[in-house]
Amino acid sequence: MKEYTEDEMTNKLYSAVRFSVRILSVLMVFVILMGVVDVAWTIYEKIKTPPIFILTISDMLATFGAFMAVLIAIEILINITIYLRDDVIHVKIVMATALMAVARKVIVLDFETITPPYIYGLAAVALAMSVGYWLIHKLPTKLHE
Numbered sequence: 001m002k003e004y005t006e007d008e009m010t011n012k013l014y015s016a017v018r019f020s021v022r023i024l025s026v027l028m029v030f031v032i033l034m035g036v037v038d039v040a041w042t043i044y045e046k047i048k049t050p051p052i053f054i055l056t057i058s059d060m061l062a063t064f065g066a067f068m069a070v071l072i073a074i075e076i077l078i079n080i081t082i083y084l085r086d087d088v089i090h091v092k093i094v095m096a097t098a099l100m101a102v103a104r105k106v107i108v109l110d111f112e113t114i115t116p117p118y119i120y121g122l123a124a125v126a127l128a129m130s131v132g133y134w135l136i137h138k139l140p141t142k143l144h145e
Contacts, residue, residue, distance in 0.1 A: 021084055028077045035070035042066050061108055068104035075100060095133045102126050 046059040055063070075097040082090055102125055109122075 021080060025077060025080045028073060028080060032070060032073045035073055039066045039070060065104060065108035068107060072097060072101050072104060092136045095136055099129050099133055102129055
């Protein structure tokens with residue numbers, strides 16, 4: 001059995017992680033393409049059911065949710081791509097992606113079925129994420145890139 005120095009082992013592990021991230025990026029592209037197909041199918045299904053070519057508010061909210069899910073997947077792909085290029089996780093981009101996910105959740109909320117504590121919790125998460133994102137913008141660029 002070959003003995004590895006610490007540097008050789010670290011390099012091999014790092015290469016394995018980079019290869020894994022590349023696989024994740026390919027899979028994310030597949031997810032994005034399937035998401036686009038789902039959005040198109042959702043719109044098609046909504047406009048072919050009576051009343052034809054009319055989208056109700058609930059239809060539009062479902063469509064917005066599908067659009068936002070695809071946009072979040074695109075943001076995650078951008079995060080992966082930047083990680084591959086720079087070997088660092090950019091907190092500002094991750095925070096923006098998380099804010100988009102929170103916004104999607106707020107957009108698709110069904111107020112008929114959720115409880116007030118759930119709304120308060122979501123509001124707290126939205127506020128915390130917004131404050132965090134604002135603070136990231138206020139920090140000097142070198143500290144969070």
